[in-house]
Amino acid sequence: MNGRAVKITGSKTLTLARILEMASAKKGLDIIGIIDCHSPEVIAEVKMMIAQGELTELEEGGLRFQDTTLILGSEIEIYDSNCQGPIHVLAYFPTIAVMEHFSNWMRGYMKNIHLSSQRIYCDGRVLQQKVHDMGGLFIPAHVFTPFKSLFGKGVHHSLTEVFDPHLIDAIELGLSSDTQMVKNIRELQAYTFVTNSDAHSLGKIAREYQKLRLKAANFNELKKALHEQEGRAVIANYGLNPLLGKYYQTVCAKCGVQVNDEDVLCKSCGSSHIIKGVATRIMELSDTDCTERERPPYIHQVPLDFIPGLGPKMLERLIHAFGTEMTILHCITTEQLAEIVPLKIAQMIDLARTGKLNIAVGGGGVYGKVILE
Structure with missing residues (x-):
């Protein structure tokens, strides 16, 4: 204020x-x-x-x-x-x-x-x-x-x-x-x-x-x-x-290269500053004989600003046409999307919600990225 x-x-x-x-x-x-x-x-x-x-x-x-x-x-x-x-x-x-x-x-x-x-x-x-x-x-x-x-x-x-x-x-x-x-x-x-x-x-x-x-x-x-x-x-x-998250995999903090969980030094640059990935930390805390409680479904989504080529102006057109980002991500058909944005972008949004996009895994404070084929 x-x-x-x-x-x-x-x-x-x-x-x-x-x-x-x-x-x-x-x-x-x-x-x-x-x-x-x-x-x-x-x-x-x-x-x-x-x-x-x-x-x-x-x-x-x-x-x-x-x-x-x-x-x-x-x-x-x-x-x-x-x-x-x-x-x-x-x-x-x-x-x-x-x-x-x-x-x-x-x-x-x-x-x-x-x-x-x-x-x-x-x-x-x-x-x-x-x-x-x-x-x-x-x-x-x-x-x-x-x-x-x-x-x-x-x-x-x-x-x-x-x-x-x-x-x-x-x-x-x-x-x-x-x-x-x-x-x-x-x-x-x-x-x-x-x-x-x-x-x-x-x-x-x-x-x-x-x-x-x-x-x-x-x-x-x-x-x-x-x-x-x-x-x-x-x-x-x-x-x-989670693959898009900033800390999913273990990486070297100095050069950003993925590091094996058992490594003390980075094989690429020799640094000892290793940032342990979330996936590894969770495995360390897990108990294989634990009885899992029933949980609600966990639905992966790729936010629209992660989609390559989908910039602010295109996003505004989508919002104007369909109301909200949640509606676009989960409710609108590929055909409807393609009436507003290029077909390639519409198809990528559909691949994102079906979990079929190629992803470069994140780690060390750097988000993962959607990879174009």
């Missing part, structure tokens, strides 16, 4: 108003969680939008903007004596009043309350308990990525080393993993998996999301879905093909 950045790694166009417009008008999302809402600047903007009638507070939690409900969230970095972090976690709250109270509480444990994803100087379990006492949701974030995650560094082998397992509402998988990959991790069987985009720019919104069975789009219904109460549930996860 005052031009002050609240997320240094985010695009300058990633403002609250633009996020909500994109989510409602172009992405077709019924609910969006925004994890920068503890910032005083964001709180002030939310209050202003409420006063101007652009946001409406819902009785059961959340704020309505056009066709989308905003769930107020915060991404927080913990690094206490137990966690040997840093580890990112997510907290979501039902109202702006509760979020403001939480923000004021965090001021006593944080050096810069204005920025997102800042380190909090308190025990992880203390943070969990505070979120729980305030009626919030607590979710460990992108739990397998090599940096700033629960399992990514290879230090922790159980979430109980850091967290109270009874105060976790869901587990966020991250862009380089899916349900099938993690099915044999025993202690995660108790939790609902969420797949979120972790977007740092407008175009990346809804790279990943979940389809929910709810009576209405609000905070209380979301909470019931995460705990599979009263028939509410996550009924499908939609996510980036």
